[in-house]
Amino acid sequence: MANSRSGDSLLSRLVTILDAFDSHRSSMTISALSRRVGIPLATTHRLVVQLLDERLLERDADGGVRLGIRLWELASRGSRTTDLREIALPFMEDVHAVVQQHTTLSLLDSENVLYIERLTTRGSAVNITQIAGRLPIHACSSGLVLLAYSPPEFQDDVLGRELVRYTEHTVTEPAALRRLLAGIRQLGHASVPGIIVPNTTGIAVPVFERGDRVIAALNVIVPFGEEDLRATVPALKTAAHGISRALGSDRPRGGTSRMPRAV
Amino acid sequence: MANSRSGDSLLSRLVTILDAFDSHRSSMTISALSRRVGIPLATTHRLVVQLLDERLLERDADGGVRLGIRLWELASRGSRTTDLREIALPFMEDVHAVVQQHTTLSLLDSENVLYIERLTTRGSAVNITQIAGRLPIHACSSGLVLLAYSPPEFQDDVLGRELVRYTEHTVTEPAALRRLLAGIRQLGHASVPGIIVPNTTGIAVPVFERGDRVIAALNVIVPFGEEDLRATVPALKTAAHGISRALGSDRPRGGTSRMPRAV
DNA sequence: ATATTCCTCCCATTGAATGGGAGGGGCACG
DNA sequence: CGTGCCCCTCCCATTCAATGGGAGGAATAT
Numbered sequence: 123m124a125n126s127r128s129g130d131s132l133l134s135r136l137v138t139i140l141d142a143f144d145s146h147r148s149s150m151t152i153s154a155l156s157r158r159v160g161i162p163l164a165t166t167h168r169l170v171v172q173l174l175d176e177r178l179l180e181r182d183a184d185g186g187v188r189l190g191i192r193l194w195e196l197a198s199r200g201s202r203t204t205d206l207r208e209i210a211l212p213f214m215e216d217v218h219a220v221v222q223q224h225t226t227l228s229l230l231d232s233e234n235v236l237y238i239e240r241l242t243t244r245g246s247a248v249n250i251t252q253i254a255g256r257l258p259i260h261a262c263s264s265g266l267v268l269l270a271y272s273p274p275e276f277q278d279d280v281l282g283r284e285l286v287r288y289t290e291h292t293v294t295e296p297a298a299l300r301r302l303l304a305g306i307r308q309l310g311h312a313s314v315p316g317i318i319v320p321n322t323t324g325i326a327v328p329v330f331e332r333g334d335r336v337i338a339a340l341n342v343i344v345p346f347g348e349e350d351l352r353a354t355v356p357a358l359k360t361a362a363h364g365i366s367r368a369l370g371s372d373r374p375r376g377g378t379s380r381m382p383r384a385v
Numbered sequence: 386m387a388n389s390r391s392g393d394s395l396l397s398r399l400v401t402i403l404d405a406f407d408s409h410r411s412s413m414t415i416s417a418l419s420r421r422v423g424i425p426l427a428t429t430h431r432l433v434v435q436l437l438d439e440r441l442l443e444r445d446a447d448g449g450v451r452l453g454i455r456l457w458e459l460a461s462r463g464s465r466t467t468d469l470r471e472i473a474l475p476f477m478e479d480v481h482a483v484v485q486q487h488t489t490l491s492l493l494d495s496e497n498v499l500y501i502e503r504l505t506t507r508g509s510a511v512n513i514t515q516i517a518g519r520l521p522i523h524a525c526s527s528g529l530v531l532l533a534y535s536p537p538e539f540q541d542d543v544l545g546r547e548l549v550r551y552t553e554h555t556v557t558e559p560a561a562l563r564r565l566l567a568g569i570r571q572l573g574h575a576s577v578p579g580i581i582v583p584n585t586t587g588i589a590v591p592v593f594e595r596g597d598r599v600i601a602a603l604n605v606i607v608p609f610g611e612e613d614l615r616a617t618v619p620a621l622k623t624a625a626h627g628i629s630r631a632l633g634s635d636r637p638r639g640g641t642s643r644m645p646r647a648v
Numbered sequence: 649a650t651a652t653t654c655c656t657c658c659c660a661t662t663g664a665a666t667g668g669g670a671g672g673g674g675c676a677c678g
Numbered sequence: 679c680g681t682g683c684c685c686c687t688c689c690c691a692t693t694c695a696a697t698g699g700g701a702g703g704a705a706t707a708t
Binding site: 131132133134136137140141143144145147148173175176177178188189191192193194195196198199200201203205208211212215229231232236238241242253254256 | 404439451452454458461463467505516518
């Protein structure tokens with residue numbers, strides 16, 4: 123597939139390079155990058171120069187390289203993520219205003235939970251989610267909701283794997299997990315204590331597209347002892363319903379504006 | 386630079402392909418894509434298959450292709466845009482709540498104004514800005530603010546060009562533009578009527594990084610007749626100041642938290 | 649003064665990129 | 679039901695860009 127001795131294609135190497143940057147490592151020298159991604163320096167150098175040419179990478183003030191704004195532009199302009207995020211944002215604000223805890227929006231991507239928006243609350247619970255960050259599907263309330271409403275084959279697939287146990291509360295045993303998912307479907311929400319971070323409870327509800335298919339999860343993260351399910355779950359469900367409605371009304375197909383709407 | 390007869394490198398072709406998608410054209414058949422980007426069908430097909438492999442593109446329900454979530458993830462994870470957006474969002478909400486008009490955050494990129502966040506208001510003025518969309522620097526209030534606080538050489542460069550006239554209010558004449566910019570610097574904000582969309586006024590203020598350098602513009606878009614500069618400008622300036630402070634306090638360098646902060 | 653680490657460029661080798669063309673499937677129109 | 683049209687996919691001989699070890703040089707640390 124490529125000239126490279128490692129057998130990687132040019133494109134896969136480009137992706138590897140872009141993938142090497144994250145929020146903790148947002149800038150690197152070319153040499154460091156080369157070591158990190160395991161591509162020979164001369165080749166890394168050449169690829170980086172090309173990426174700089176296309177402005178997918180930028181030079182840093184200290185001579186390092188970082189992701190370019192152009193890359194963000196390309197990725198965001200025609201992306202469904204951007205649309206979903208923008209539609210959901212006002213409803214997330216509502217939840218955030220009422221519940222006053224970290225609020226996130228996430229979806230399933232390649233068997234992980236990918237967070238596409240996050241509203242943080244100062245001084246509240248520890249929040250390990252990051253925008254464009256991922257968490258394992260079985261170890262966060264959002265993941266469990268998304269899994270609970272996934273097709274059975276996918277559920278079986280996930281349950282059949284060896285699941286990592288992060289805390290004493292992480293449910294990894296298939297039968298227990300199945301019961302947990304059934305409970306989530308019955309209640310319409312997930313509320314799980316510290317399955318990835320101790321002393322933190324995640325509460326999540328599904329966001330439906332056109333009434334049936336689940337496309338996202340809406341979640342809040344609260345410190346132990348501050349859970350108030352009676353207030354939180356209705357807030358989340360109301361917002362999730364609002365997002366569903368807004369998703370439908372912005373597209374021609376699907377029940378449009380059958381519902382009256384205040385300004 | 387490449388095997389292609391057109392002389393384009395592989396990477397530049399990949400960028401061209403990704404660039405072909407935008408919010409209006411978020412899904413295309415491979416043939417349509419091939420025609421649009423001017424790359425022979427067989428080559429486009431091969432590149433698309435590779436991009437699908439890397440999940441930078443996704444298959445649509447109707448067989449077309451669209452941008453993949455993975456691309457958004459790669460671009461957003463280590464991007465400064467994501468940080469800036471997240472830091473600025475609460476302050477934008479404040480403005481939005483008070484002014485109740487479209488509110489945007491933008492920055493200068495390659496001689497254009499690139500919008501990185503937008504809060505919309507239903508039923509308010511026409512809003513042609515799009516998240517990850519661009520506008521010419523001389524034809525929007527945000528652009529004029531960003532230009533007013535740019536280095537003189539860059540200003541001269543922009544003023545030396547042939548500037549497009551979009552409406553009767555668009556200022557394209559260098560001397561007039563210079564006066565406009567001087568006024569913006571003096572007042573600390575830009576307020577310009579319908580220079581790209583008629584019957585719409587843009588009001589924008591600069592967002593500073595570490596007190597001196599301007600990194601973004603904060604803007605609201607109001608319909609003619611509803612301008613209330615006395616209320617709007619202070620709201621914008623307050624929010625812009627808050628963003629500057631939050632930018633500084635999240636980074637070790639720069640005056641951190643000299644200012645008391647309420648929860 | 650010496651070692652280390654970085655960036656950059658060179659260039660002979662090699663095999664991946666190229667794209668015209670053919671085959672096949674699906675849909676609409678007459 | 680046939681015909682035309684458009685799309686996707688694969689093939690394959692040709693061609694030239696990708697590869698990466700190595701060297702030179704600059705900058706910084708020891």
